[in-house]
Amino acid sequence: MKESSDKTFRKLKGVLSDVFPDYRASFDRAVTADDVPGWDSTAHVGLIVEIEDRFGITFEPEEYVRFKNLGELADLIESKS
Secondary structure: OOOOOHHHHHHHHHHHHHHOOOOOOOOOOOOOHHHOOOOOHHHHHHHHHHHHHHHOOOOOHHHOOOOOOHHHHHHHHHHHO
16 A cells, blocks of 8 residues: 555544544654554543544444554545545
């Protein structure tokens, strides 16, 4: 899968900032859920729902955990756009 565009990643970072407002480090492509305080299973579901809403896409259940980091999540979003 090709690397997602800067526009997609910037929009994803906006969603992440809204869902995890206390995260003070930079959201970059290498960030994982383990790096973000409060990113647990409940927050993950909320993030997926927010991404689906803002990007106008729908994830299949098996895609909820397919990505290992934000770069792969952005790539997955772009593949659905």
